[in-house]
Amino acid sequence: MSIYYTQEIHGPYELINIGDLQLEEGGNIPNCMLAVATFGELNSEKNNAILIPTWYSGTNKIMEQVYIGEGRALDPSEYFIIIVNQIGNGLSTSPSNSSGSLKGARFPLVRIGDDVRAQHKLLTEHYGLQSLALVFGGSMGAQQTYEWAVRYPDFVKRAAPLAGVAKNTEHDFIFTETLIEAIESDPNFKDGFYNSRYAVSEGLERHAKLWTVMGWSTDFFAQKRHKDLGHANIRDFVNDFMVEYFAPMDPNNLLRMAWKWQRGDVSRHTAGDLPAALGRIKAKTFVMPISHDMFFTVNDCCAEQQMIPGSEFRPVESIDGHLGLFGTDEEMILEIDDNLKELLSIN
Amino acid sequence: MSIYYTQEIHGPYELINIGDLQLEEGGNIPNCMLAVATFGELNSEKNNAILIPTWYSGTNKIMEQVYIGEGRALDPSEYFIIIVNQIGNGLSTSPSNSSGSLKGARFPLVRIGDDVRAQHKLLTEHYGLQSLALVFGGSMGAQQTYEWAVRYPDFVKRAAPLAGVAKNTEHDFIFTETLIEAIESDPNFKDGFYNSRYAVSEGLERHAKLWTVMGWSTDFFAQKRHKDLGHANIRDFVNDFMVEYFAPMDPNNLLRMAWKWQRGDVSRHTAGDLPAALGRIKAKTFVMPISHDMFFTVNDCCAEQQMIPGSEFRPVESIDGHLGLFGTDEEMILEIDDNLKELLSIN
Numbered sequence: 001m002s003i004y005y006t007q008e009i010h011g012p013y014e015l016i017n018i019g020d021l022q023l024e025e026g027g028n029i030p031n032c033m034l035a036v037a038t039f040g041e042l043n044s045e046k047n048n049a050i051l052i053p054t055w056y057s058g059t060n061k062i063m064e065q066v067y068i069g070e071g072r073a074l075d076p077s078e079y080f081i082i083i084v085n086q087i088g089n090g091l092s093t094s095p096s097n098s099s100g101s102l103k104g105a106r107f108p109l110v111r112i113g114d115d116v117r118a119q120h121k122l123l124t125e126h127y128g129l130q131s132l133a134l135v136f137g138g139s140m141g142a143q144q145t146y147e148w149a150v151r152y153p154d155f156v157k158r159a160a161p162l163a164g165v166a167k168n169t170e171h172d173f174i175f176t177e178t179l180i181e182a183i184e185s186d187p188n189f190k191d192g193f194y195n196s197r198y199a200v201s202e203g204l205e206r207h208a209k210l211w212t213v214m215g216w217s218t219d220f221f222a223q224k225r226h227k228d229l230g231h232a233n234i235r236d237f238v239n240d241f242m243v244e245y246f247a248p249m250d251p252n253n254l255l256r257m258a259w260k261w262q263r264g265d266v267s268r269h270t271a272g273d274l275p276a277a278l279g280r281i282k283a284k285t286f287v288m289p290i291s292h293d294m295f296f297t298v299n300d301c302c303a304e305q306q307m308i309p310g311s312e313f314r315p316v317e318s319i320d321g322h323l324g325l326f327g328t329d330e331e332m333i334l335e336i337d338d339n340l341k342e343l344l345s346i347n
Numbered sequence: 348m349s350i351y352y353t354q355e356i357h358g359p360y361e362l363i364n365i366g367d368l369q370l371e372e373g374g375n376i377p378n379c380m381l382a383v384a385t386f387g388e389l390n391s392e393k394n395n396a397i398l399i400p401t402w403y404s405g406t407n408k409i410m411e412q413v414y415i416g417e418g419r420a421l422d423p424s425e426y427f428i429i430i431v432n433q434i435g436n437g438l439s440t441s442p443s444n445s446s447g448s449l450k451g452a453r454f455p456l457v458r459i460g461d462d463v464r465a466q467h468k469l470l471t472e473h474y475g476l477q478s479l480a481l482v483f484g485g486s487m488g489a490q491q492t493y494e495w496a497v498r499y500p501d502f503v504k505r506a507a508p509l510a511g512v513a514k515n516t517e518h519d520f521i522f523t524e525t526l527i528e529a530i531e532s533d534p535n536f537k538d539g540f541y542n543s544r545y546a547v548s549e550g551l552e553r554h555a556k557l558w559t560v561m562g563w564s565t566d567f568f569a570q571k572r573h574k575d576l577g578h579a580n581i582r583d584f585v586n587d588f589m590v591e592y593f594a595p596m597d598p599n600n601l602l603r604m605a606w607k608w609q610r611g612d613v614s615r616h617t618a619g620d621l622p623a624a625l626g627r628i629k630a631k632t633f634v635m636p637i638s639h640d641m642f643f644t645v646n647d648c649c650a651e652q653q654m655i656p657g658s659e660f661r662p663v664e665s666i667d668g669h670l671g672l673f674g675t676d677e678e679m680i681l682e683i684d685d686n687l688k689e690l691l692s693i694n
Contacts, residue, residue, distance in 0.1 A: 170581040171568040175560045181553050187534050206528050213522045214560070218644045221518040234517040294641065297565045 004248035005090035005097065010061040013037040013083075013091060018121045021087075025109040029102065034122055035060065035091035037083045039068055040076030042127065050074060051119065051132050051148070052083040055139035055164075055325065056257050057249060059085055066327035067136075073340030079133065084119050086140065088256040095252035096197075104252050105192025112140075112264045116147040120155070131155055134344060135283070138162040138325045139296065140257065143264035149281045150266040158343050159283040162336065163290045163322055166304050167265045167274050172295045175214060176262045182206035183251050192252050200251045207254070208242040215242075217292035217321035225320060229328060278307035285311040286343045288336065292321040314339045351595035352437035352444065357408040360384040360430075360438060365468045368434075372456040376449065381469055382407065382438035384430045386415055387423035389474065397421060398466065398479050398495070399430040402486035402672065403604050404596060406432055413674035414483075420687030426480065431466050433487065435603040442599035443544075451599050452539025459487075459611045463494040467502070478502055481691060482630070485509040485672045486643065487604065490611035496628045497613040505690050506630040509683065510637045510669055513651050514612045514621050519642045522561060523609045529553035530598050539599050547598045554601070555589040562589075564639035564668035572667060576675060625654035632658040633690045635683065639668040661686045 003009065013035045021032040037060035042049060052063050052074075060083040068074045074081055085091040087110050095107035102108070123129040135156050137145040142164020149159040150166070165172075183189060186203030194200050212234075220226070221234060231237035246254075270276040285308050289301035298315050305313045316339070318324040318332035327333055350356065360382045368379040384407035389396060399410050399421075407430040415421045421428055432438040434457050442454035449455070470476040482503050484492040489511020496506040497513070512519075530536060533550030541547050559581075567573070568581060578584035593601075617623040632655050636648035645662050652660045663686070665671040665679035674680055 169565065169569060171560065171563075171565045174556060174581060174585065178553065178556050178560060181556070182529075185532055185549070185553065202532070206525065206532065209521060209525050209528070210557075213518065213525055216518075218516065218518045218642065219646055222516060222647055222650070234521060238521065295565065299566055300569055303569070 005094075005250075010059045010091060013060050013085070016122060016126055018118055018125070021114060021118050021121075023108055023114050024111045027108045029087070029093055029108065029110075032087070032118055033093045034087075034118060035085040036122065037064060039064070039081040040079050042080040046129055047131060047133060048079050049123070049127070049129050049132050050079045050081045050134045050136065051123065052081065053115065053119065053135070053137040053141045053144035054083065054086045054089060055137070055141045056261055057089070057246065057254065058141075059089060059091055062326065066325075066333065067336075073337045073344060074136070082123070082127070084122065086115050086144070086257065086260075087118065088253055088260065090250060090253045094250070095256055096250035107252060107256055110256060110260055112143050112147045112260055113151065113268065115260075116144055116151055119144075119148075120152060131157055134158040134160060134340075136160040136162070136340065137164070139164045139322065140261050140264070142296075143168070143261070146266050147264070149283045149285065150269055150277050153280050153282040156283040158346070159281070159285040160288060160340060160343055161285070162288045163293055163296050163325055165264070165296055165300055166278060167267050168262060169300055173262045175295050176258050179207050179210055180255055180258050182210055183255060189251060192255070194251065197250045201247065204246050204249070204251065205243050208246045209238060211246070211323075212238050212242045214294045215321065215323040217294060217319055219292060219319040220321055223319060225328070274304075275307045278304060279309060281308050281311070284343065284346050286314045286339050287311055288314045288316055288339060290320075290322060290324050290332070291315055291317045292319050294321055296322060352441075352597075357406045357438060358384075360407050360432070363469060363473055365465055365472070368461060368465050368468075370455055370461050371458045374455040376434070376440055376455065376457075379434070379465055380440045381434075381465060382432040383469065384411060386411070386428040387426050389427040393476055394478060394480060395426050396470070396474070396476050396479050397426045397428045397481045397483065398470065399428065400462065400466065400482070400484040400488045400491035401430065401433045401436055402484070402488045403608055404436070404593065404601065405488075406436060406438055409673065413672075413680065414683075420684045420691060421483070429470070429474070431469065433462050433491070433604065433607075434465065435600055435607065437597060437600045441597070442603055443597035454599060454603055457603060457607055459490050459494045459607055460498065460615070462607075463491055463498055466491075466495075467499060478504055481505040481507060481687070483507040483509070483687065484511070486511045486669065487608050487611070489643075490515070490608070493613050494611070496630045496632065497616055497624050500627050500629040503630040505693070506628070506632040507635060507687060507690055508632070509635045510640055510643050510672055512611070512643055512647055513625060514614050515609060516647055520609045522642050523605050526554050526557055527602055527605050529557055530602060536598060539602070541598065544597045548594065551593050551596070551598065552590050555593045556585060558593070558670075559585050559589045561641045562668065562670040564641060564666055566639060566666040567668055570666060572675070621651075622654045625651060626656060628655050628658070631690065631693050633661045633686050634658055635661045635663055635686060637667075637669060637671050637679070638662055638664045639666050641668055643669060
């Protein structure tokens with residue numbers, strides 16, 4: 001285990017054992033550990049809890065840094081905020097930190113629904129919660145947010161899926177496949193049984209370039225936003241930002257998350273009937289796509305929003321596209337904050 | 348040489364020797380052969396010639412099938428239409444049909460400017476032309492169209508760049524790099540010295556998937572256009588259409604074209620000053636981006652149009668995105684036809 005997946009980089013977080021987790025694809029994770037970071041205090045009514053799941057490659061740390069703070073919507077002086085790292089992200093139980101029959105490429109296939117059931121177990125058994133004031137997540141965090149709202153409609157009072165969809169699109173499935181194949185095609189990947197994950201650096205580099213192309217937007221580069229972010233040219237931006245970001249991550253971790261991402265689909269609860277699944281949602285829901293997102297597009301998110309009773313369509317504006325999630329565009333983050341404040345004020 | 352790069356598939360075309368071609372990057376192509384298909388007759392005033400260069404992976408055949416016809420804008424009963432295959436596309440002099448020091452991976456680096464000088468030589472020396480009524484091309488054909496209008500401003504009376512830019516964008520450069528690396532990372536590619544190009548099928552398959560993601564649009568798949576085109580699902584569309592399309596092509600051919608595509612830039616004539624380069628254009632120019640193009644975007648094309656004296660911005664609408672160029676959206680093709688008719692009517 002490298003220094004990357006540690007308290008030093010991503011802490012503080014607590015490792016909480018939720019026991020055995022039966023998986024939708026079969027098999028189970030014994031003693032499934034969730035890495036959890038909390039902020040603020042649970043009130044006596046236990047009605048001020050907010051759940052934040054994490055996105056592909058993300059951890060609790062970036063959610064804390066970009067979205068939580070005094071005076072903001074997600075204010076620890078008002079709310080008990082629980083960030084749960086998704087299974088496979090390197091902090092919660094993952095290929096990189098498992099041993100024996102779960103180690104590395106042997107790690108089982110995990111679905112969005114497995115994460116959400118694991119989180120439900122954590123919230124009910126460990127924190128004694130019976131409701132959430134809000135579930136808020138971006139990208140794969142939005143997939144988990146939708147899953148929560150459909151699977152546990154009475155538990156979730158408000159939902160704010162940001163830059164993500166309830167049922168993944170066919171286009172996005174293929175995009176994610178190109179990410180997966182960029183890694184798996186590296187001869188040093190060896191079907192996941194690599195000696196060191198740094199051996200797969202070429203595959204990870206190609207994977208980072210694909211993220212460069214689809215993660216931001218054409219306007220982002222046309223308007224030289226990469227220079228605003230401190231990179232002299234696009235080559236430096238690719239090497240010093242995108243490649244560097246993914247370089248310390250474990251390929252098997254990324255691949256298990258990518259597999260999960262491809263198959264996010266709340267209509268699994270209703271035999272493929274998406275309107276029926278989204279029709280179950282009782283949470284007051286604000287659907288927030290990012291204007292220039294190249295794969296979780298405004299149109300795709302809008303189509304789903306229209307199936308959610310009482311929901312509101314709240315697109316946020318940024319030429320930073322999907323990876324504006326990283327907090328690179330302050331104004332977009334303010335827009336998100338305003339939406340979350342408004343959503344939290346609705347009873 | 349496989350059956351793919353033959354008269355049987357792409358003919359009829361004529362191979363015309365334009366002599367030695369000195370290359371901008373150094374070196375030369377001795378006895379450079381251009382594969383040329385013509386339609387209609389040159390009039391006695393020699394003022395009815397139209398030039399059509401080709402795009403990445405394209406040949407004269409698709410330009411004929413999609414854009415030329417009686418009663419259409421590009422009408423062979425009115426115009427002498429000359430389609431010139433770009434160098435490296437497998438029909439004109441290319442890695443796949445060269446021998447000795449030009450064979451395969453040894454083939455020299457060719458720029459858009461080299462193609463345009465070769466075409467100029469062809470038009471002046473072989474056909475005795477001193478002007479073109481129109482240059483029309485899509486994608487890399489648009490890059491050549493811009494190069495023509497800037498390099499030979501008095502020669503080109505009208506220009507219609509479709510779904511392409513005069514100076515390639517940084518974003519597009521990286522997208523093309525992902526295409527290149529999809530092929531080059533195949534262990535069977537062997538730095539271009541593969542035994543058979545079918546050995547590189549895995550790399551070509553990844554390359555085809557990247558085209559699937561960026562070549563069409565998210566709305567194309569959301570609205571099930573792949574079904575309209577006769578494919579039951581996206582997997583069949585990827586395998587039976589995208590992978591099949593590129594499978595018979597030679598990797599070194601594609602890579603030389605991709606290198607050229609990345610570096611298309613008319614501001615090379617003006618020490619990097621794009622407004623100065625585009626300011627040279629005397630051709631009446633209609634700039635035609637495709638509404639849903641994911642890499643040669645409407646915004647990028649619009650910014651350039653504004654630098655071209657007397658030009659008009661004529662975006663065409665299609666959720667098919669960039670690969671609408673293939674003629675998959677009849678209404679968009681009609682829109683292009685109308686624009687070309689109008690452009691050709693301007694004196």
